[in-house]
Amino acid sequence: MFIGAQVSLYPMTSDFEQVILSGLKALDPYRDRLRIETDDMSTLFVGASAPLFDALRDLFARAAQQPPHVTMHVTLSRGCPGEPDDPSCRCETLSQAQDQTLAERQTLATEAVQAAPVLGVEIDVQFSLYVLGRDRHMDEIYGCIDFLKASGTFLRSKNFCTRLRGDAGAVFEAVRQAFLRFGPAEGHVTIDLTASANSPTLR
Amino acid sequence: MFIGAQVSLYPMTSDFEQVILSGLKALDPYRDRLRIETDDMSTLFVGASAPLFDALRDLFARAAQQPPHVTMHVTLSRGCPGEPDDPSCRCETLSQAQDQTLAERQTLATEAVQAAPVLGVEIDVQFSLYVLGRDRHMDEIYGCIDFLKASGTFLRSKNFCTRLRGDAGAVFEAVRQAFLRFGPAEGHVTIDLTASANSPTLR
Numbered sequence A, B: 001m002f003i004g005a006q007v008s009l010y011p012m013t014s015d016f017e018q019v020i021l022s023g024l025k026a027l028d029p030y031r032d033r034l035r036i037e038t039d040d041m042s043t044l045f046v047g048a049s050a051p052l053f054d055a056l057r058d059l060f061a062r063a064a065q066q067p068p069h070v071t072m073h074v075t076l077s078r079g080c081p082g083e084p085d086d087p088s089c090r091c092e093t094l095s096q097a098q099d100q101t102l103a104e105r106q107t108l109a110t111e112a113v114q115a116a117p118v119l120g121v122e123i124d125v126q127f128s129l130y131v132l133g134r135d136r137h138m139d140e141i142y143g144c145i146d147f148l149k150a151s152g153t154f155l156r157s158k159n160f161c162t163r164l165r166g167d168a169g170a171v172f173e174a175v176r177q178a179f180l181r182f183g184p185a186e187g188h189v190t191i192d193l194t195a196s197a198n199s200p201t202l203r
Helices: A017-031 A050-064 A092-097 A103-116 A135-150 A169-182 B014-031 B049-064 B092-097 B102-114 B137-149 B170-180
Strands: A003-011 A035-038 A043-046 A070-078 A122-132 A154-158 A163-165 A189-199 B004-013 B035-040 B043-046 B069-076 B121-134 B154-158 B161-167 B187-195
Touching: A003 A017, A003 A050, A017 A050, A043 A050, A050 A070, A050 A122, A050 A169, A050 A189, A050 B102, A070 A169, A092 A169, A092 B161, A103 A154, A103 A169, A122 A135, A122 B121, A122 B187, A135 A163, A135 A169, A163 A169, A169 A189, A169 B049, A169 B069, A189 B121, A189 B187, B004 B014, B004 B049, B014 B049, B043 B049, B049 B069, B049 B121, B049 B187, B069 B170, B092 B170, B102 B137, B102 B170, B121 B137, B121 B170, B137 B154, B137 B161, B137 B170, B161 B170
Parallel strands: none
Antiparallel strands: A003 A043, A003 A070, A035 A043, A070 A189, A122 A163, A122 A189, A154 A163, B004 B043, B004 B069, B035 B043, B069 B187, B121 B161, B121 B187, B154 B161
């Protein structure tokens, strides 16, 4: 299994480099458990889902605590057939999901969101979950959307994606559960995610 | 068939709203051929691939002609089983692709990039092509990557995505060809794309 993300932070301010550098400090607690490599367009995270999603959450929450409008784009992937197996990405949730029904996975996902920490940072997210290389992929997508609607973070459906809104703790936990518990445990699953905070449109 | 995109423009300047409004003027020639709806996170485009990709290209090229660092994120989708059929999205390229071999589609895609207009705006793009709901989806992905490598816009492969660089005309044509000519013509295909211009990292 190979799990990772390409991550980009976009502060809408002329001082954007300062906001990015400040946000990157939030990654320090995770650097020993994630491979992190930056180029001019995005930063690669590779590792297990626990530090991976916690790092995404803390990076964005840190940036959102500053006044400027800020967004983050994340391309998440697990099980891509073109990537090598990486022992650091091993995931108990995925191993267990193989023997669980859709209803069981929906219940476990909802419980995980209810247990998420409260960060005190309100954010918006929209994302698409893609289940690749499998017939009837929409069954898992619709099952995931049903979970999201009951998660307490659901805002509304849009063309091609789902909008979430809430505390950064619950919202990123909802996305982690969508990523891990829907689609085949050993299959190729990806997410296209955008987070937003401090939008002037919402003020 | 339903074809569309969720589009967000991110100018890294405190004057970001002015750059966005200026960029949106580039959409005026396309408004009679596309459905365009904006909310606080993204703008929905629905319509045929000809005006759709031309509009994306012109929107980003206009924004990139101003000095600030600017990025654009696009979630593209065709053939999603959850979306209604829309006659305005009808696409000759897709209809013809049904009877063409992978090699024929690669040749036609390369010719289209060679015929693309030159806009005089250098941009960077990274994107992922997802072929959903079909076994052996990686054959089409690898076929698409072979086309990109020969397209004149290829920069390098990254984890989970492919980097392109070049004139906005050729780069957006390469993405349009990837979107239309790879994956089943009547299937569900999506793209997760980020464009970037004027990055301080590259100066």
